[in-house]
Amino acid sequence: MGRVSGKVAFITGAARGQGRSHAVRLAQEGADIVVVDSCADVPSLEYPMATIEDLRDTEKLVRDLGRRVLARQVDVRDQAGLDEVAAEAAERLGGIDIVSANAGVVGCRPTFDLTDTEWQDMVDINMTGVWRTVKATVPHMVEAGRGGSVILTSSVVTLVGAANVAHYNASKSGVVGLMQTLSAELGRHGIRVNAVHPGNVATDMLFSKSTLRVFCPDLDNPTPDDLRERARGSDVLGQGWVEAEDISNAVLYLASDEARFVTGVSLPVDAGRRIG
Numbered sequence: 001m002g003r004v005s006g007k008v009a010f011i012t013g014a015a016r017g018q019g020r021s022h023a024v025r026l027a028q029e030g031a032d033i034v035v036v037d038s039c040a041d042v043p044s045l046e047y048p049m050a051t052i053e054d055l056r057d058t059e060k061l062v063r064d065l066g067r068r069v070l071a072r073q074v075d076v077r078d079q080a081g082l083d084e085v086a087a088e089a090a091e092r093l094g095g096i097d098i099v100s101a102n103a104g105v106v107g108c109r110p111t112f113d114l115t116d117t118e119w120q121d122m123v124d125i126n127m128t129g130v131w132r133t134v135k136a137t138v139p140h141m142v143e144a145g146r147g148g149s150v151i152l153t154s155s156v157v158t159l160v161g162a163a164n165v166a167h168y169n170a171s172k173s174g175v176v177g178l179m180q181t182l183s184a185e186l187g188r189h190g191i192r193v194n195a196v197h198p199g200n201v202a203t204d205m206l207f208s209k210s211t212l213r214v215f216c217p218d219l220d221n222p223t224p225d226d227l228r229e230r231a232r233g234s235d236v237l238g239q240g241w242v243e244a245e246d247i248s249n250a251v252l253y254l255a256s257d258e259a260r261f262v263t264g265v266s267l268p269v270d271a272g273r274r275i276g
């Protein structure tokens, strides 16, 4: 028996990176998976998003594990699109038990240099997109009456602060507020709501021009090696970054019945960056 056998997990931003890793990890433990990703670039961002090929690759990885999978190109800013895929999941896969609201983007700019578009895109995707994701999925969980687990992806930045990411930090802090209120509202339905706060995770986002500049504002063309050099000193385990699977293992725990009395919690997976 897997740790989430017979459950259906709805994961946003799952074409690559942490979302793909969550899809694979939960599928390894017996869940059927709904994979959602926009697979479209955002003009105000400095790095590319996933592609349709990435989405198909995640779909195949889950299918190869013998689990059912529904993969759809939907933007988390599109409520009608999310509603449609959630309804399809409930109908074709028999419900939704786990939600991982993981889709997110990053940028780097001093606060008063941010354009209105940069600010708005960040808030629309990272915070409002999480609200839209739960708005589309949770009513199906409530109606089914078998409880569930909702995991919202925030960031360690909300716990330690950092310069030049006001829009990112504000949007990810909003996710924590949403998590706390949802956990209070949904407990009576047996639905737990928690947040994971990844530290640095080795994905395309970490190695994007934006994140490299957060760590190395003094360098013209910082590389992942420059980032690792500096970031190693910022966590007590001396890692610099963790792997996507490390976050997936935390998501798996929160999704599983092992965490049956854990709700309203902010869980950092950051190699102790808050402490160092």
Ligand SMILES: NC(=O)c1ccc[n+]([C@@H]2O[C@H](COP(=O)([O-])OP(=O)(O)OC[C@H]3O[C@@H](n4cnc5c(N)ncnc54)[C@H](O)[C@@H]3O)[C@@H](O)[C@H]2O)c1
Pocket (backbone or CB within 6 Å): 012, 013, 014, 015, 016, 017, 018, 019, 036, 037, 038, 039, 040, 049, 050, 051, 074, 075, 076, 077, 102, 103, 104, 105, 106, 125, 129, 153, 154, 155, 156, 197, 198, 199, 200, 201, 202, 203, 204, 205, 206
């Ligand atoms: N990588 C890190 O160091 C780090 C640290 C803390 C928090 N996080 C958070 O972890 C989450 C996953 O990021 P990642 O590291 O896997 O980065 P990533 O860029 O590899 O993956 C993000 C995924 O989200 C998708 N996406 C972006 N905008 C979307 C939208 N509007 N609708 C649907 N999908 C969209 C992208 O196409 C991509 O597949 C994000 O919320 C991010 O903010 C990442």
